[in-house]
Amino acid sequence: MQTIEEAYDFIQKVGICTIFSESVPGIGSFYDAVDLPDRSGGRTKWGARMEAVWEWKIELPTLYPEDIYYGKIKGGHAALMSMRYFKEVHYPKHAYVVSACKPLAQQVYEIVRLSPGTTAEVRREAMERFGCSKSRFDTALKELQISLNIVRLNEPDLKNDTWVPFEEVYGELELGGGQEDDA
Known part of the structure; x- marks a missing residue:
């Protein structure tokens, strides 16, 4: 192609x-x-x-x-x-509820839920509030994407990845209840 x-x-x-x-x-x-x-x-x-x-x-x-x-x-x-x-x-x-995620992922989700933002903005807040490293933050953010709890906002003028709760974009879908193995 x-x-x-x-x-x-x-x-x-x-x-x-x-x-x-x-x-x-x-x-x-x-x-x-x-x-x-x-x-x-x-x-x-x-x-x-x-x-x-x-x-x-x-x-x-x-x-x-x-x-x-x-x-x-x-x-x-x-x-x-x-x-x-x-x-x-x-x-x-592959969708599972945020309560099945690891604790830091749940905390990062709350930041995104209350105040959607770019990766840098959410990372800065998570590191300040929870004392996590960049690596641990990145792992939590990845878990939230894999579990379909957050999603990148697809707006034409956005220059940086901006994260919002999954249901804000795909509200018609209902999250599953369980966690996939090795998620």
Whole structure:
């Protein structure tokens, strides 16, 4: 694929893909499917391929919020999914209530619930209030994404990842009650 339209069609066809070349059994890579030059043809030293992947992972769910979901999957891998796959397969299997998350993740969720913000803003508040390290914060934030308790806000003008409670964007879905093994 070489255009954002082809990228859209690819996601609708495969249902789910990781963003980068990562070995997740049974899941292909968006990066591997992009057919653009690796180290040339772009505006930066990254090359046209990496530039397209980086831009499209944000643009696709922003342009097509009813059709494409962006989030983290088990193992912390970033992924794009067709909304059909997300609703029928991923969500029922992987969503669990925040009370099943680790304590720091629950605390970080409360920050996001009361005052949605960018990663840096939420991290700063969590580190000040709970004395956690950046690494522990990052783990908690990842757990909240994997468990489908928070989601990145898909607004066209946002420059940084901004986190909101999952139900604020996808309120029509109901969270499951249990926790997936090794989540």
